[in-house]
Amino acid sequence: MTEASALRAAMPAASHPGAAVDAGAPGERAGTGAAGRGKAAKTRLPAVTNRRHGRTRRIVGVVLVLALAEYLTRSGLTDPQYVPHVSTVLKRMVELCVDADFLRQTLDTVQAWLLGLALSVVAGVALGFVIGSNRFLDRSFRALFDFIRPIPSVALIPLGMLVLGQGLSLKLALVLYAAMWPILYNIVSAIRAIDRVQHDTARVFRIGRLQRFVHVFLPSTLPHLATGIRVASPIALVLAISVEMLGGSRTGLGVWILDANTGAGRADLVFAGTAIAGLLGALSNWALAATERRLLPWHPAWRTGAER
Amino acid sequence: MSAQESSVEPLRALLRVENLSHAYGRGPQAPLILDRIGFEVRRRQIVSLVGPSGCGKTTLLYSISGLLQPTDGQVLLEDTPVRGIPPGLAMVFQDYSRSLYPWMSIERNVDFPLAAAGLARGERRTRIDECLEAVGLRGHEAKYPWQLSGGMQQRAAIARAIACRPDLLLMDEPFASVDAQTREDLEDLVLSVRKRFDMTILFITHDIDESVYLSDRVIVLSKSPTCVQDQVEVRFPHERDQIGTRSHPEFGVLRAHIASLIRGAGAAVRQTERQAVTAGIS
Amino acid sequence: MSAAMSATAATPARAQRWHLSRAFVTHVWVLVVAAIAWEAGARSAGVFWFPPLTTILEHAQQLWFSGPASSLWVTPGFVTDVLSSLQRVVLGLVLALIIGVSAGTLIGLLPRAGDYLDPTLQFMRSVPPVALVPIFMLLFGIGSGMRITLIAFTSVWPILLNTVAGVRAVEPLFHATARVFHIGLRRRLLEIVLPASAPLILAGLRVSTALGLIVMVLSEMVAATSGIGYRLMFEQQSFALTNMWACIVLLGVIGYLLNAIVTVIEKRVLRWLPGEREEKT
Numbered sequence: 080m081t082e083a084s085a086l087r088a089a090m091p092a093a094s095h096p097g098a099a100v101d102a103g104a105p106g107e108r109a110g111t112g113a114a115g116r117g118k119a120a121k122t123r124l125p126a127v128t129n130r131r132h133g134r135t136r137r138i139v140g141v142v143l144v145l146a147l148a149e150y151l152t153r154s155g156l157t158d159p160q161y162v163p164h165v166s167t168v169l170k171r172m173v174e175l176c177v178d179a180d181f182l183r184q185t186l187d188t189v190q191a192w193l194l195g196l197a198l199s200v201v202a203g204v205a206l207g208f209v210i211g212s213n214r215f216l217d218r219s220f221r222a223l224f225d226f227i228r229p230i231p232s233v234a235l236i237p238l239g240m241l242v243l244g245q246g247l248s249l250k251l252a253l254v255l256y257a258a259m260w261p262i263l264y265n266i267v268s269a270i271r272a273i274d275r276v277q278h279d280t281a282r283v284f285r286i287g288r289l290q291r292f293v294h295v296f297l298p299s300t301l302p303h304l305a306t307g308i309r310v311a312s313p314i315a316l317v318l319a320i321s322v323e324m325l326g327g328s329r330t331g332l333g334v335w336i337l338d339a340n341t342g343a344g345r346a347d348l349v350f351a352g353t354a355i356a357g358l359l360g361a362l363s364n365w366a367l368a369a370t371e372r373r374l375l376p377w378h379p380a381w382r383t384g385a386e387r
Numbered sequence: 388m389s390a391q392e393s394s395v396e397p398l399r400a401l402l403r404v405e406n407l408s409h410a411y412g413r414g415p416q417a418p419l420i421l422d423r424i425g426f427e428v429r430r431r432q433i434v435s436l437v438g439p440s441g442c443g444k445t446t447l448l449y450s451i452s453g454l455l456q457p458t459d460g461q462v463l464l465e466d467t468p469v470r471g472i473p474p475g476l477a478m479v480f481q482d483y484s485r486s487l488y489p490w491m492s493i494e495r496n497v498d499f500p501l502a503a504a505g506l507a508r509g510e511r512r513t514r515i516d517e518c519l520e521a522v523g524l525r526g527h528e529a530k531y532p533w534q535l536s537g538g539m540q541q542r543a544a545i546a547r548a549i550a551c552r553p554d555l556l557l558m559d560e561p562f563a564s565v566d567a568q569t570r571e572d573l574e575d576l577v578l579s580v581r582k583r584f585d586m587t588i589l590f591i592t593h594d595i596d597e598s599v600y601l602s603d604r605v606i607v608l609s610k611s612p613t614c615v616q617d618q619v620e621v622r623f624p625h626e627r628d629q630i631g632t633r634s635h636p637e638f639g640v641l642r643a644h645i646a647s648l649i650r651g652a653g654a655a656v657r658q659t660e661r662q663a664v665t666a667g668i669s
Numbered sequence: 670m671s672a673a674m675s676a677t678a679a680t681p682a683r684a685q686r687w688h689l690s691r692a693f694v695t696h697v698w699v700l701v702v703a704a705i706a707w708e709a710g711a712r713s714a715g716v717f718w719f720p721p722l723t724t725i726l727e728h729a730q731q732l733w734f735s736g737p738a739s740s741l742w743v744t745p746g747f748v749t750d751v752l753s754s755l756q757r758v759v760l761g762l763v764l765a766l767i768i769g770v771s772a773g774t775l776i777g778l779l780p781r782a783g784d785y786l787d788p789t790l791q792f793m794r795s796v797p798p799v800a801l802v803p804i805f806m807l808l809f810g811i812g813s814g815m816r817i818t819l820i821a822f823t824s825v826w827p828i829l830l831n832t833v834a835g836v837r838a839v840e841p842l843f844h845a846t847a848r849v850f851h852i853g854l855r856r857r858l859l860e861i862v863l864p865a866s867a868p869l870i871l872a873g874l875r876v877s878t879a880l881g882l883i884v885m886v887l888s889e890m891v892a893a894t895s896g897i898g899y900r901l902m903f904e905q906q907s908f909a910l911t912n913m914w915a916c917i918v919l920l921g922v923i924g925y926l927l928n929a930i931v932t933v934i935e936k937r938v939l940r941w942l943p944g945e946r947e948e949k950t
Contacts, residue, residue, distance in 0.1 A: 133784050140785030161807040215695065222696040223703055229924020230917055231883040233799070233890070234898070237905040238913050242718045313795055321799040325890060333799070340803040353800040360795030361788075454845055478849045485842040490864040490941040499860070500850035533943040551850065 145169075163347040171351035181335060185355070188319050188332040191247060195254025196315040200308060203259045207266025217267060224260075232257035232318055236325050245329055250322045257318045258311040265307030269300040302375050309367040313360040320356055332356055400427035401587050402451070402555055407460035409446055419612040420446050421457065426606050426615060428555070433581055433588045435598035438608030439649050444591045447613070448559050451589070452478055464555065477553035481560040483540040487532045487547075493519070494528035497547045504551075518546040521583060522576060538569035545576065549584055556580075558590035562597065570594075571629050574601055578627060595649070599641045600632060607648045616648050720911045729915035732900075746900075751919070753895040757813060758885040758927075761820025765877055769825045770870060773832025774862065783833055790833075794826035798884045802891050816888040816896075823884045824877040831873030835866025868942065871935045878927045886920065 149165040151157070175181045210216050232253050243249045273296065281291045323333025332352065339348035407424040410417040420443040428434045438444050449455040451462050453472040462469040464476065480486040487496050494515060501511040519525055522542040532540050541561055548556055558577075562570040574597060580586055592598050598605045605619040621641060623632055632638060704722055711721035733747040776782045801819060809815035839862055847857050863870075889898025897916055904912040 136781065136784035137788050141788050143785065144789045157808075218695050219699040223699045225928065226700070226921045226925050229879060229882060229928060230921045231886045231924075233883055234886045234901060234917055234920050237890075237901050238718070238910065238917065241905065241908065241910060241913075317797040317799070320797045321887070324799045324802075325887075333797075336800055336803070346804075346807060349800075349803055353796060353804065356800055357792050357796035360797070361792045364791065364795065452849060454848060472848055472851060474851070476849070478846075480842060480846065482842060485840045486846045488843065488846075488861065488864070489943075490867075491860075499856075500852065503850065503852045503856050531941050531943075533941075547850075 161346050163350060167347050168350045168354060171347050172354055175348075175351055175355065181352075184330055184335040185332045187328075187330045188316075188323065189359075191250040191254065191319045191331070192312075192316045195251045195319065196258055196308070196312055198251060198255045199258035199311055199315065200262055200304075202255060203262025203307065203311070204266055204304070206259070207263045208270070210263070211267035211270035217271075228260055233321050233325065236322055236327050239322075240327055245327055247328075249327045250319050250331075253322055253327075254315045254318045258315040261310040261314065262304070262307035265303040265310075266300065269303030272303070273299050302371070305367070305371045305375060309364060309371065312363045312367060316356070316360050316363065399429070401430045401465060402428040402589065403463040403466075404451065405461050405463065407447070407450060407457050407462065409443065409450060409455070409457040409459070421450070422612040422614045423460065424608075424613065424615055425460075426618060428587060428589055430587050431581065431585055432603045433577070433590070433601050434604045434606060435602040436589070436591045436606050436608060437593065437595060437598045437645060437649065438613065439610050440593060442608050442611050442613040444593075444608060444613075445559055447608075448478075448557055448589075448591055452476060452557050475554040476557065477548035477551045477555075478557040479541070479544050479548050479559065479561045481563050483537070483544045483564070484532065487540055487544055489532050492529050492531055493524060493535070493543045493546075496532070496543060497550050500547065500551055514550045514552075515546075518550040519543075521549070521580065522546045536569075537565045538573060541565060541573060542576065545573075545580065549580055549586065552584070554587060556586050556588045556590075558588065560591050560593065563593065570597070575629065577601055578625070582625065595642050595645050596633065599638055599645065600627060600629070605641075605645055607645055616651075617645075619645060718910055720914055724911055725914045725918055728911045729919060732912060732915060733919075749895045750897055750900045751923075753813070754885055754889065754897045755923070757816050757888075757896070758820060758881050761817045761885070762824055762874075762878060762881045764817070764821035765824035765828055765881070766874060768821070769828030769873070769877070770832050770863075772825075773829040773870075774836050774858065774866075776829075777833040777836025777866075778862070780837070783837065790826065790830060794830065798823040798880075799887055802888060805888075806892065811892045816885070816893075819888050820881050820884045824881040827876040827880065828870065828873040831869045831876075832866060835869030836862055838869070839865045864941075867938050871931065871938065874934075875928070875931050878931055879924070882920070882924050882927065 145165055152159065152162055152164045210220050235253060235256065236249075239249050239253060243252060277295055277299070281295045319331065320333040320336075322328055323331035324337050328334060332355075336349055336352040336356075339345050339352060404427065405425050407421055408419065409421040410419045412418070424447060426434075436444055436447065446455065450457040451469070453462075453469050453476075456470075464473045467473065487493075488499070491499065497515050497518060498511055501514060506514075515528070516525075519528060522545050524539060524542050524546060527535060527539065532543065535543065541564075545561070562573050565573065577588065577590075578601065581588055590601070599621055602621050603625075605621060607616045607619060608614070609616045619641060623635070623637070707722045711719050711724075733744055733751060734742055736742050736744040736747070776786060798819070801823065805815050805819045805822075809818055843861055843865060844857075847861055852861070885896070886898040886901070889896030890902050893899040893902075897920060901913055901916045904910075904916065
């Protein structure tokens with residue numbers, strides 16, 4: 080009942096459906112826009128206003144948090160040599176963005192990140208399709224994956240170093256290993272979730288196999304794939320940096336941070352570099368979520384296909 | 388015809404709604420949903436609110452319960468203005484699957500408000516048993532809501548409401564989500580609850596037959612901005628019967644009258660501007 | 670929630686046993702085949718970096734399980750490597766759970782707060798844990814406390830974010846019903862908000878468990894004197910590949926066990942979910 084649901088939305092304890100949050104949920108609650116549009120069809124200030132308010136609040140929130148952190152770092156609670164002032168870190172971050180050496184190193188990392196992500200997409204999709212299309216295979220391999228998947232990828236770095244040596248191939252191998260899982264699981268759950276009714280409808284209307292594949296199957300699986308990529312992306316970045324920081328590479332953002340720490344002992348650079356790494360991850364998340372929303376607006380806001 | 392029971396009760400009203408209005412949003416341009424609604428409900432009456440879909444029935448009920456503050460007018464329960472949720476009131480929602488708590492057993496769901504009110508364990512036990520038995524759910528106490536059918540879940544919601552021994556029971560289209568046969572059973576359940584617990588009931592429905600069958604008075608609402616089009620007295624005795632009562636000629640007259648009011652094209656006509664039609668039975 | 674039949678008829682015991690054994694076989698055959706394949710493949714390939722499974726298990730036993738019966742057959746190495754690691758990860762996760770659920774509930778109940786804090790939270794969870802190691806070493810030294818703090822700090826985010834989402838998504842009608850029935854705040858929190866958010870919170874816990882394990886190993890690979898990560902680096906220096914593999918296999922086992930524990934908790938806490946009946950993904 081539209082009226083009742085609009086009423087419920089008006090009551091003080093109302094809430095928006097939260098975006099399915101997991102290892103990589105987007106910065107913005109993907110639910111707000113679509114849910115706002117869907118729920119209060121008849122009444123209410125339109126969802127647009129809510130989103131605009133949301134954006135201002137986000138910005139204000141960031142400013143407030145930064146201000147608070149600045150105050151804390153200046154208050155004498157921490158030693159500025161070990162925990163630099165927030166303003167200093169922010170300044171360094173800006174400086175680094177135009178520092179040629181830093182940029183070169185970061186580019187190395189980004190290269191490995193994106194390439195590794197692409198590889199894991201290929202592997203994840205391929206394996207996912209094979210396993211997902213057969214119920215028996217799916218159930219069987221679950222047990223195996225339950226043992227393999229929990230192995231922390233970082234634990235493979237020492238071994239990997241002995242086998243593959245330092246460099247890009249090590250990074251790619253580990254990124255592939257770690258980032259493949261979300262994609263694989265999401266593809267499998269996509270196949271499981273294919274709406275039988277949609278499929279049968281297409282068959283009743285005598286829509287051919289290829290057409291069915293393109294117009295029913297793919298659109299159903301795309302959202303899950305998109306979620307998988309969104310979750311896998313930060314994992315891939317973190318792995319690339321981890322490899323670098325644990326001696327698996329001679330170049331990269333991680334190496335740069337390590338040098339700043341051990342070499343010059345410049346805490347401000349360490350913080351700045353780390354913050355940039357975090358920003359990269361968060362931005363990729365946000366960008367992918369925005370792309371998803373743009374390309375797949377019809378996908379329900381409740382994304383329970385999110386990977387666990 | 389069965390023995391006549393007077394459906395006119397002691398004169399003091401349990402519930403009085405006076406000039407109730409509600410607008411969404413702020414400012415003079417805000418659309419008016421409820422427009423100066425007024426009526427009263429006396430003890431041991433069953434009064435129903437019927438209207439076309441989209442009229443502010445649920446808004447009205449939420450205002451009466453205190454869940455919503457109306458922008459104008461007031462609601463008086465036992466002569467006390469309603470601010471927030473008044474004591475002595477219980478509610479049954481349409482969507483039982485979202486109103487019963489899925490992680491609690493039926494028993495626990497019924498017990499929950501009683502425990503929150505601080506009742507002693509013995510008293511709670513008595514009430515739970517009594518109410519579950521009254522709604523016909525004895526033996527299902529330990530089940531979880533999803534294990535029961537829709538009708539049974541709604542019975543559980545009713546049990547929860549009456550366990551609180553409210554003066555006034557509000558029901559928001561309680562039977563809209565169940566099938567027709569279950570609906571008939573539940574309607575009779577409402578009658579038996581009124582009889583057994585001396586309860587006063589105000590409920591919303593879009594089903595005209597149901598409103599005539601159950602009520603002592605049917606309040607017919609208009610399209611938005613909603614006002615009271617008419618208040619139709621139903622003078623059947625309190626003892627009613629699905630087949631007998633519904634096939635009574637008076638039933639058809641009442642139903643036709645209400646239906647014509649609801650379907651009436653054009654602007655709503657206030658009750659004050661037309662003769663109230665009361666049908667009597669002799 | 671679909672309407673269901675009220676009584677669940679008791680399945681005949683024989684049918685139940687058949688289902689159980691079938692499930693067992695389904696889940697196990699791949700493991701058996703994989704183990705055999707590994708063994709065969711490793712032996713035939715004879716590559717130094719890919720030892721057979723049996724050899725790995727032997728070395729694992731030597732490292733950790735060849736002690737006297739008096740200490741339950743575990744070696745001192747087990748205590749320094751495995752127990753210290755487990756202690757850290759469990760403490761860190763418990764801490765993360767407590768802080769995550771409390772803070773998450775608070776933020777979730779204040780709708781505006783979530784808006785303000787969202788970018789910061791998203792940023793915090795995106796920081797690569799490995800990069801936090803130098804910072805944490807600066808702040809907290811190199812003891813166990815630092816590692817537990819690091820584990821807690823990185824593992825709190827999935828739990829916190831999921832708690833916020835779960836609390837916000839609590840069906841408004843639950844709140845309305847609670848208001849009508851005069852349910853007080855404390856009861857509402859404990860008996861309505863938390864149970865309703867439990868599915869999402871537990872999903873977050875699962876992610877955090879995996880993350881905690883990763884950070885545990887990570888933190889022990891740098892300037893450490895105990896733990897599985899430390900053992901890994903130690904063995905790497907002597908090129909003892911089989912021992913390294915033993916560590917990896919052990920990690921797999923520990924990860925599996927932690928996951929299984931979360932599953933048990935889930936099953937218990939989420940008994941009431943109708944979906945639990947079907948096989949979960």
